[in-house]
Amino acid sequence: MNSEQRKIDKKLVLEYQSGDKKALVFLVKRWHKLFCEKAFYILKDADAAKDITQDCWNIIMDKICDLKNPESFGSWGMRIVYTKSLDSIKAKNKKRNELEYYKYEQNIAEVEEDDKEQLKNKLLQTIKKLPKDQQIVIKLFYVEDYSLKEIGDILNISVGTTKSRLFHAREKLKSILKKQLL
Template sequence: MKKRDTIDGKLVMQFQSGNKQALTHLVKRWHKTFCEKANWLVKDTDVAKDIVQDSWQVIISKINQLKDPYSFSSWASRIVYTKSLDWLKASKRKQNHLENYKYEQEVDNLETKEKESIKAQLLKTIKTLPEHQQMVIKLFYVQDYSLKEISSVLNISVGTTKSRLFHAREKLKQILKYRNYEN
C-alpha cells in the first residue's frame, strides 16, 4: 500500500467519524489531480473544473458508504472519470443534434430554392400564354376564385371560363413536359 493511500484512508476514516476538517484535507490533496484528469479527458479546463465540482458532490454524498477507506484514490478517480465520460457522451449527442439540425436546415433551404425556381419557371411559362388564358389561370390558382366568380369578373360564361382554363392547363402541360418539369 502506498503512503498516499494510507494518508487518504486515515482522512476518510476521520471524516466518517465526524471530523469535517479531514474532508478539507482530502480536497486539498486531490482537487488539482482530479482537475488534471478531467481536463485530460475532455480537453477543456473550464468544463473539467465543473466536472470535478460535480464529482466532489458525489464523493461527499457517498464517502460514508465507502467500505475500504484506503481505496479512496481509485474510488474517487473513478467518479471523476465517469463524470467526464458522461459529459463527453452528452457533448457528442448535442453535437449530433446540432449537425442534424444544420443538415435539416440545409435541406429545407435547398427545397425552398428548388420550389422558388420551379415557381419562377412556371410564372415565366404562364406569361407565354395568351392574355385571356393568363387571366383565368391567375384568378383560379393565385387568387382562388371559383369558376362562377371568374366568369362574373371577366364577364364571360362559366362554360367559356372552363374552356379557357382547360386550354391554358393543356398548353402549360405541353410546355412544362417539353422542359422536363413533368413526367
C-alpha cells in the same frame, strides 16, 4: 497505488465518516491534483477540468458516507471524475450536434425558399406561353382565387367554358413543363 496509500485513504475516510471534517481536507490535498490531471487528460481543457473536479468533490462529499470500501477511495473518486468528464464531453457534443442540425435545417429552408421562387418564376414564364384566354382563366382561378362561376361572370362566358379553358390551360402547362424538364 500501494497498500500503504490505501490504508491512509481508509483511515481518512473512516475519520470523515465518524464526523471529523478535517479528514476531508487531507483527502482533498492528497487527491485534488490527480483528479484535475485525470479530468484534463480526458477533456483537454484546463478550466473545464477544474470545474469538473470541483463538481466531483461535491459528489464525493455527498456520497462518501455511503462508501462501503474506504480503502478504494482513490479508484472510487477517479471513477467519478472519469464519468463526469465523459458526461461533459457528451453534453458538448450533443449541443454541437443540435447547433449543426439547426444550421442544416436553416440551410435547407433557405434552399427550399430559393427553389420555390425559381419554380414560381418558371411557372409564370410558362403561363405567358399560353393563349390569352387560358392565361386569364389561370390567373383569375389560381392567383386571384375566383370561383368558376365568378370567372364566368367576369369574362361573360359560361361555367362550362370556364372549366374547359382551365382544363386545357392545365394540360398545356403540363406538356410545356415536361418538355422543359427533359
